[in-house]
Amino acid sequence: MPTIWLVLVLIALSVAGFFLGRSRALASANGNPKNLHSLPSYYGHNVALSALVPALAILAAWLLLQPMLVDTRVSNMIPQEAVPEGTTLGLVMSDVRRVAEGLDIAVAQGAMTAEQARNLRTEFSDVRGLLGEVGVALGADVRPEVMRAAQAYRTMSNTGTTIMTIVVALVAVGGFAWSYGRTHKDFRARNVVEQGIMALLIIAASLAILTTVGIVLSMLFETRNFFTLHSWTDFFFGGTWAPNFRGDSELSILPLLWGTFYVSLIALLVAVPLGLFAAIYLSEYASAATRSFAKPLLEILAGIPTIVYGLFALLTVGPALVRFFGQGEDGILGVEWMTGATSVLTAGLVMGIMLIPFVSSLSDDIINAVPQAMRDGSLGLGATKSETVRQVVIPAALPGIVGAVLLAASRAIGETMIVVMGAGAIAKFSANPLEAMTTITTRIVSQLTGDTDFASPETLVAFALGLTLFVLTLGLNVLALYIVRKYREQYD
Amino acid sequence: MTDLSQTPASGDTPMPKKQGQSLLELSDRTKRRNAAETRFKAYGIGAIAIGLLMLLVLVTTIFSKGIGAFQQTFVTLQVELLESKLDKTGNRDIDDIKKVTTFGYAPIIRGAVETKVNALGIDTPLKAKDMAGILSKDAAATLREYVVSHPDQIGETVEFRFLAQSRVDGYLKGRVSRDSIANDKNISAAQLDLVDALIEADVVEKTFNMAFILGSDASDARPEAAGMGVSMLGSLFMMLVVLALALPIGVAASIYLEEFAPQNWLTDIIEVNISNLAAVPSIVFGILGLAVFINYMHLPSSAPLVGGLVLTLMTLPTIIISTRASLKAVPPSIRDAALGVGASRMQSVFHHVLPLAAPGILTGTIIGLAQALGETAPLLLIGMVGFIASNAPDSIASGLLSPNSAMPAQIYEWAKRADPAFYERAWGGIIILLVFLITMNTLAVILRRRFERRW
Numbered sequence: 001m002p003t004i005w006l007v008l009v010l011i012a013l014s015v016a017g018f019f020l021g022r023s024r025a026l027a028s029a030n031g032n033p034k035n036l037h038s039l040p041s042y043y044g045h046n047v048a049l050s051a052l053v054p055a056l057a058i059l060a061a062w063l064l065l066q067p068m069l070v071d072t073r074v075s076n077m078i079p080q081e082a083v084p085e086g087t088t089l090g091l092v093m094s095d096v097r098r099v100a101e102g103l104d105i106a107v108a109q110g111a112m113t114a115e116q117a118r119n120l121r122t123e124f125s126d127v128r129g130l131l132g133e134v135g136v137a138l139g140a141d142v143r144p145e146v147m148r149a150a151q152a153y154r155t156m157s158n159t160g161t162t163i164m165t166i167v168v169a170l171v172a173v174g175g176f177a178w179s180y181g182r183t184h185k186d187f188r189a190r191n192v193v194e195q196g197i198m199a200l201l202i203i204a205a206s207l208a209i210l211t212t213v214g215i216v217l218s219m220l221f222e223t224r225n226f227f228t229l230h231s232w233t234d235f236f237f238g239g240t241w242a243p244n245f246r247g248d249s250e251l252s253i254l255p256l257l258w259g260t261f262y263v264s265l266i267a268l269l270v271a272v273p274l275g276l277f278a279a280i281y282l283s284e285y286a287s288a289a290t291r292s293f294a295k296p297l298l299e300i301l302a303g304i305p306t307i308v309y310g311l312f313a314l315l316t317v318g319p320a321l322v323r324f325f326g327q328g329e330d331g332i333l334g335v336e337w338m339t340g341a342t343s344v345l346t347a348g349l350v351m352g353i354m355l356i357p358f359v360s361s362l363s364d365d366i367i368n369a370v371p372q373a374m375r376d377g378s379l380g381l382g383a384t385k386s387e388t389v390r391q392v393v394i395p396a397a398l399p400g401i402v403g404a405v406l407l408a409a410s411r412a413i414g415e416t417m418i419v420v421m422g423a424g425a426i427a428k429f430s431a432n433p434l435e436a437m438t439t440i441t442t443r444i445v446s447q448l449t450g451d452t453d454f455a456s457p458e459t460l461v462a463f464a465l466g467l468t469l470f471v472l473t474l475g476l477n478v479l480a481l482y483i484v485r486k487y488r489e490q491y492d
Numbered sequence: 493m494t495d496l497s498q499t500p501a502s503g504d505t506p507m508p509k510k511q512g513q514s515l516l517e518l519s520d521r522t523k524r525r526n527a528a529e530t531r532f533k534a535y536g537i538g539a540i541a542i543g544l545l546m547l548l549v550l551v552t553t554i555f556s557k558g559i560g561a562f563q564q565t566f567v568t569l570q571v572e573l574l575e576s577k578l579d580k581t582g583n584r585d586i587d588d589i590k591k592v593t594t595f596g597y598a599p600i601i602r603g604a605v606e607t608k609v610n611a612l613g614i615d616t617p618l619k620a621k622d623m624a625g626i627l628s629k630d631a632a633a634t635l636r637e638y639v640v641s642h643p644d645q646i647g648e649t650v651e652f653r654f655l656a657q658s659r660v661d662g663y664l665k666g667r668v669s670r671d672s673i674a675n676d677k678n679i680s681a682a683q684l685d686l687v688d689a690l691i692e693a694d695v696v697e698k699t700f701n702m703a704f705i706l707g708s709d710a711s712d713a714r715p716e717a718a719g720m721g722v723s724m725l726g727s728l729f730m731m732l733v734v735l736a737l738a739l740p741i742g743v744a745a746s747i748y749l750e751e752f753a754p755q756n757w758l759t760d761i762i763e764v765n766i767s768n769l770a771a772v773p774s775i776v777f778g779i780l781g782l783a784v785f786i787n788y789m790h791l792p793s794s795a796p797l798v799g800g801l802v803l804t805l806m807t808l809p810t811i812i813i814s815t816r817a818s819l820k821a822v823p824p825s826i827r828d829a830a831l832g833v834g835a836s837r838m839q840s841v842f843h844h845v846l847p848l849a850a851p852g853i854l855t856g857t858i859i860g861l862a863q864a865l866g867e868t869a870p871l872l873l874i875g876m877v878g879f880i881a882s883n884a885p886d887s888i889a890s891g892l893l894s895p896n897s898a899m900p901a902q903i904y905e906w907a908k909r910a911d912p913a914f915y916e917r918a919w920g921g922i923i924i925l926l927v928f929l930i931t932m933n934t935l936a937v938i939l940r941r942r943f944e945r946r947w
Contacts, residue, residue: 004889067790097790194838198752204744205753208765208812211805215776218783274539281536298543301550303933305866307900308554308922311907315915316553353546360543384525386532407771414773416869421907441775441869448782448873466779470772477771 270352561920733800818852
């Protein structure tokens, strides 16, 4: 890993810069720190930061951009007729990358010299066999144009890495020399360092924007690819979800949306009444002792990882429901309504349990924010406590509670592990909660795990699903925040 | 002021008191209202009781089903390491010994079982091959490993503790009974009879199983040999990445937003983004990781480094939100005092505010890490399931870059294998995961209690 070494050298340079800069500043002030404009360590920090930060930034940008540039250049080299029928340029490029990687490994293991790797011709030697010997298995024999592209890929990558190392080293040394040269007792080191740190703080804060942009762009890009391969009318308005890896899939989001909404609905039917009543009891009735005991215990439910709930749904709740609603004569109810442990009800119930503390602690905060004067007024008029809660506190807290429910709904829609393990894998429109159905998140997981081929609509559809999920949850969250903000001001 | 008794009862008073009724006796309406009050209160108690009951059910299920994974059935056997089978040349050349595959060790184990059964005088209709069937498929590999590392022992008789196969283990744990194995081709009733006799003779026994905590995953056929150790290391490396990235970036972002950010559109956009990212489903971060880190940047898939990066992005909002809260809790007088004695704003923040907020930041970070430790969905997308990480990484670089699993991903993998023996291990894995989470959260609570400062 030469990049790691490069980073280590940069760090060493910057540490050295700290001490050299500090001592140079002190020397220019005849060893008396009082003659300096800033504290001595600021001069050191100035040199250290100027050597490290720009160089690291260039390194990071280079590492991000180089693969993209090399990819475009190499894929331009591959002639249109070299792309066989039924595949795409993307697939050929992944072959190219794999061969290039194999050549790198072969050179690293000493199976061939760098010279041989550059001049290897598929016409004269069995490249597949050669690479197989060093542990890189190839699906088919290497075609000459792929080989040439792979060699070009290697050359470009290697040249790129060499140039990168030189540029980064130059920038680091340049920054070092420039700031070291500026180090003098009258130099305003503190101001410069503080500006630098401020820039770093702003960059750190902007990372949130970058992440959002990354999420949206990565999904938009692949979704666009998906819609070039698959008709968008089928995706949005079709009625069947039937991925078929031989092609000809029907990929419609509607059955998945139905499953998602059904599971979320059951989860909310469980979580909202329980959570709301728990919150009302805790904030209006419970003694301080009960509250300090029950509230943290309930909140443990929110801290349990979702994989635990998933296993609970698959191995405990599902079989228990089957004992109730299935097994025919042997079952508790003696009916044969449910065959497998996975069903909408299984996932919905367990997800509801998970969401109880989510609803209850949000509503608790909101109910507590209702001014005491309103309660006192109602109680003073002779209303009982429950009448006060129902007719005064809840209406006053309603916008907040609606917000909390919407947030819980967005959690339920985006929840993955419980539905992956508890809801099943069959996409269909059905109103029977005892049947297995599938959700958006489940399909994302199943389309993107295992062997993924980024040129087939069956894989790419996951990105379209992900984007839909992102838009849905984002919409719910924005709506929830809007409702809460709009009505909160009434009592502040 | 008019006398109250003189005002006539107004018409809209719903239920005028009947003549002659005592004030001490409750009217029907009051009774109804009181009953409604009691009911309402009962709903509240009921809701909390259901919640707590669910917690109780969850916890008891986990412990009753998972505790078995920490015990394992072993068979103690004296094995004669026959020179004629293991080292035909007789010159103890390690390369020759390595040429004998686990297949070549099977007859030796078979012989050892038969000798033991005959020595104990147990009467069984089974052939030697079926008798050895109560042992794990792992036994031959254990034996071979021992012989390869101790070639000088060839020819001696050595005592071994072999893993019993998962059905036998289940029989001792009550998971498998003679009724349940009617259609099971992995074990027969006669083999269970043999196991019963061997239990009598203290040859088969159930003991604490360290290999479950420290060992590596095993293939589908050997649930008795599977352990959490390697995936724990995978989780550890991911957490190191998260800590190294999320803590500095999160603290820097919070300092900017809380202490320096002007009220402008950029700040607004950042704030909106952070609060939205906190609510984005975790699987979306997995898609981001797959598309950006693996597909575009060509980082190795299944590597803890990629997992760590994805979880960093996911935890950042949590850490930023809690860090901002603890920065906000430091009173302005501290900043004013620092500015008053001539510190710059940057100095007042880094020398005074940040140290005072540190316990709060630490608490938030630990809670964020605990959340990341239990997260599964994004790890499925970046490929941390579906393979068997059999060896612990040998260096930090390989720990970060070579394929590994993580604790929750390993549990999911076991749950998928649809074998009661693996289910038991999945529950056991959950116990280990929860022990980590409880420890981290307790640490956070203690830190908060210990260092919380009231201003």
